Structure formats: structure tokens, C-alpha cells
Amino acid sequence: MLNARTVGAVCVALVMIAGTGRSLVMAQAAKKKAAPKAAGGPAPTAEEVASAEEIYKTKCAVCHTLEGNSPIPNMNFADGAWLHGSTVKDVVNTISNGIQGTAMMPFKTQFSEGEIAALARKVRSFDPKLK
Ligand code: HEC
Structure with missing residues (x-):
């Protein structure tokens, strides 16, 4: 039988369910906010890192040297000066x-975003002062 008491209990239960749903949604929203996209885009995958190693050797090292320590200051990645x-x-x-x-041409049409992200991390790694 439906009496005022059971209706009241059902209402309380519904409010509780609705409340749980809302706080779950809010918790998820908070999680999204807490983990912003890393500056410079998402971390590259292992394949992109491997690909960037090859690209560096074949396309960048001619000008920037394999160790990134070109004697020409503007092309040097290891001296701590980033123009x-x-x-x-x-x-x-x-x-x-x-x-x-300058001779530094744009590479965005040649490589994927992930490869460029991995290349950026690679050239930065020549500078011992950068983390
Ligand atoms: C044909 C020669 C050449 C090639 C190939 C080349 N670069 Fe460069 N790059 C330059 C020159 C020259 C500069 C310096 C420009 C200036 O005077 O500001 C430079 C500057 C840079 C800088 C900026 C350094 C700073 O101090 O801020 C980065 C980063 C860079 N190159 C990355 C790369 C990467 C990665 C590749 C390979 C995909 C590459 N370059 C291929 C010639 C080249």
C-alpha cells in the first residue's frame, strides 16, 4: 500500500540517487580540470620518439650536428642560449x-605533430640546464 511514509522514503531514495549522480559528474569534471594538457601537447608515444631519433639523424644533424653542439651559436642546442x-x-x-x-625551414608538413613533439624533447635534451 502507498502511504505517506513509503512515498516519503521513495522520495528520499530518489534524491539520494540524484545526488550521487551529480557528485560523480562533478568529480569527473574536477579530474579533467586537474590534469591539463601538458604544455607543448601530449607526451609523444614510443614510436614517435623512435621516429624522431631517425629524423634527427637524417634531417637535423646536417646543420645542428649529432650532439646538438654546433660551433655556430644560433644552431647550438647545448649552450643554454635559446634564441x-x-x-x-x-x-x-x-x-x-x-x-x-634563415636556413631553419618549417617542418610541420613533413612530420606529424607527435614526431615534432618528440623532436622538441630531443633537441631540448642536449641542453644540460633544461629539464
Ligand atoms: C639547413 C640547415 C638546418 C636544418 C636541416 C635544420 N635546422 Fe634548425 N636551425 C637552423 C638555423 C640556421 C637555425 C638558427 C636560426 C636563427 O639564426 O635564428 C636553426 C634553429 C633551430 C632551432 C632554434 C634554436 C634556438 O636557439 O631557439 C631549433 C629548435 C631547431 N633549429 C630545430 C631543428 C630540427 C628539430 C631540425 C630537424 C627536423 C632542424 N632544426 C633542421 C638550420 C637548420
Whole structure:
């Protein structure tokens, strides 16, 4: 039989279910906020890292040397001086768009975003001062 008491209990139960649902959604939203995309894009995959190693050797080392320590300061990655910014984001931008008016050409049409992200991490790794 439906009496005021059972209706009341059902209502309380419904409010509790609705409340749990809401807090779950809110917890998920909070999680998304707590883990923003790493600056410079998501970390590259193992394949992209391997591919970047090959690309560096075949396409970049001619100008930048295998150790990244070119005697020409503007092309040196190891001396701690970054003319075009040293964050992952800056270096991704330099590799993607090149530096107008110099031999540093844009590479965004040649390599995937992930490969460029891995290349940026690779060239930064030549600088012992960068983490
Ligand atoms: C034909 C020669 C050449 C090739 C090939 C080349 N670069 Fe460069 N790169 C340059 C020059 C020259 C500069 C310096 C530009 C300037 O004077 O600002 C430079 C600058 C850079 C910089 C900026 C350094 C700073 O101090 O901010 C990055 C990063 C870079 N190159 C990455 C790469 C990567 C990665 C590749 C391979 C995909 C590559 N380059 C291939 C010539 C080259």
C-alpha cells in the first residue's frame, strides 16, 4: 500500500540517487580540470620518439650536428642560449614553423605533430640546464 511514509522514503531514495549522480559528474569534471594538457601537447608515444631519433639523424644533424653542439651559436642546442624560446611549446613552434629568413625551414608538413613533439624533447635534451 502507498502511504505517506513509503512515498516519503521513495522520495528520499530518489534524491539520494540524484545526488550521487551529480557528485560523480562533478568529480569527473574536477579530474579533467586537474590534469591539463601538458604544455607543448601530449607526451609523444614510443614510436614517435623512435621516429624522431631517425629524423634527427637524417634531417637535423646536417646543420645542428649529432650532439646538438654546433660551433655556430644560433644552431647550438647545448649552450643554454635559446634564441626562440626554450619551453617545449616554443621549440615545437620553432620546428613546426621554422625561422623566417634563415636556413631553419618549417617542418610541420613533413612530420606529424607527435614526431615534432618528440623532436622538441630531443633537441631540448642536449641542453644540460633544461629539464
Ligand atoms: C639547413 C640547415 C638546418 C636544418 C636541416 C635544420 N635546422 Fe634548425 N636551425 C637552423 C638555423 C640556421 C637555425 C638558427 C636560426 C636563427 O639564426 O635564428 C636553426 C634553429 C633551430 C632551432 C632554434 C634554436 C634556438 O636557439 O631557439 C631549433 C629548435 C631547431 N633549429 C630545430 C631543428 C630540427 C628539430 C631540425 C630537424 C627536423 C632542424 N632544426 C633542421 C638550420 C637548420
